[in-house]
Amino acid sequence: MNAPLTLPAPAKLNRMLHIVGRRDDGYHLLQTLFQFIDLCDQLTLTPRSDGEIHLISEVSGVSHDDNLVVRAARLLQTHSGTPLGATLKIEKQLPMGGGLGGGSSNAATALVGLNHLWQLNLPLVELARLGLRLGADVPVFVHGHSAWAEGVGEQLTKVMLDTPWFVVIHPGISVSTPSVFQDPQLTRDSRPITMARALKGGAPEWRNDCEAVVKERYPPIAEAFHWLAQHAPSRLTGTGACLFATFETQQTAQATAQLAEQYWPTWVARGLNTSPLHAALGF
Numbered sequence: 596m597n598a599p600l601t602l603p604a605p606a607k608l609n610r611m612l613h614i615v616g617r618r619d620d621g622y623h624l625l626q627t628l629f630q631f632i633d634l635c636d637q638l639t640l641t642p643r644s645d646g647e648i649h650l651i652s653e654v655s656g657v658s659h660d661d662n663l664v665v666r667a668a669r670l671l672q673t674h675s676g677t678p679l680g681a682t683l684k685i686e687k688q689l690p691m692g693g694g695l696g697g698g699s700s701n702a703a704t705a706l707v708g709l710n711h712l713w714q715l716n717l718p719l720v721e722l723a724r725l726g727l728r729l730g731a732d733v734p735v736f737v738h739g740h741s742a743w744a745e746g747v748g749e750q751l752t753k754v755m756l757d758t759p760w761f762v763v764i765h766p767g768i769s770v771s772t773p774s775v776f777q778d779p780q781l782t783r784d785s786r787p788i789t790m791a792r793a794l795k796g797g798a799p800e801w802r803n804d805c806e807a808v809v810k811e812r813y814p815p816i817a818e819a820f821h822w823l824a825q826h827a828p829s830r831l832t833g834t835g836a837c838l839f840a841t842f843e844t845q846q847t848a849q850a851t852a853q854l855a856e857q858y859w860p861t862w863v864a865r866g867l868n869t870s871p872l873h874a875a876l877g878f
């Protein structure tokens with residue numbers, strides 16, 4: 596009963612992201628392709644019989660009760676009525692505010708992992724619905740498959756994408772998602788496309804509508820783009836700050852990463868169609 600369970604919380608990339616409108620509540624309507632990469636935080640979950648939720652590792656700048664894993668655990672407790680609690684530990688590798696979805700992924704791993712540990716047997720679709728209350732990106736991490744997403748990112752269709760090697764660069768600053776969405780210059784009227792077109796269109800259709808305002812407002816990001824674009828076509832993930840480029844082989848990705856490392860934190864990661872979280876749980 597008290598055995599700890601260690602599970603991965605992977606990063607995601609938005610291979611493309613178009614903004615096609617805005618809801619009455621201010622949230623933006625997106626069309627995006629989500630893909631996981633094999634770059635992960637690790638969460639260790641240990642069940643407790645006293646019903647308490649304790650996070651025993653610090654995430655810098657985030658208070659205990661605001662941490663998305665604590666919020667996810669409490670939400671699942673209330674929703675299910677379980678008398679059980681958990682001790683939670685996060686080993687962070689993913690940069691915060693990097694557009695890699697680390698916080699959302701941590702929350703999803705807490706929901707899926709505690710559902711398993713507490714033996715609640717809730718279906719993924721129910722966990723995804725709960726997760727949406729914590730962030731627009733949580734559902735895709737709960738479902739654990741590459742996806743075409745519409746709405747605010749919650750209407751998901753499973754897809755298979757190519758799985759290249761990525762060089763991911765963090766330009767050393769974090770970008771606040773709300774500030775990008777509040778920017779008056781943001782492109783909000785891209786013409787909606789069908790999923791089939793997005794998948795068939797490939798690279799030419801694959802742009803990120805946040806890129807122009809992010810480059811304009813954050814010169815270090817524009818600088819990193821300028822550098823990476825000399826090596827391979829580059830794109831922003833989510834609202835940034837990270838950018839990525841695709842490579843056919845690990846060697847070519849590594850060669851570029853070695854050069855980039857002189858200036859910025861850089862990772863080489865493989866694209867995945869199934870989340871390592873699901874692989875770890877044998878889904």
Ligand SMILES: C[C@@](CO)(OP(=O)(O)O)[C@H](O)COP(=O)(O)OP(=O)(O)OC[C@H]1O[C@@H](n2ccc(N)nc2=O)[C@H](O)[C@@H]1O
Pocket residue numbers: 609621622623624625693694695696699729730731732733746747748772773776832833834835
């Ligand atoms: C746009 C994406 C693409 O993956 O960017 P990243 O955060 O990953 O960079 C995500 O959907 C972000 O999801 P997430 O980071 O969970 O955002 P949330 O916490 O739900 O929203 C933060 C704030 O961003 C704005 N927001 C977010 C999502 C959306 N579709 N429209 C918005 O206008 C809202 O002002 C909201 O209050």
Ligand SMILES: Nc1ncnc2c1ncn2[C@@H]1O[C@H](COP(=O)(O)OP(=O)(O)O)[C@@H](O)[C@H]1O
Pocket residue numbers: 654656657661662663664685690691692693694695696697698699700701702772833835836
């Ligand atoms: N466990 C967590 N890990 C990362 N960020 C968290 C966590 N819990 C709450 N947050 C908050 O969520 C914000 C967004 O984090 P993150 O998901 O890493 O960025 P992004 O959505 O840009 O990928 C952070 O700046 C932080 O304030």
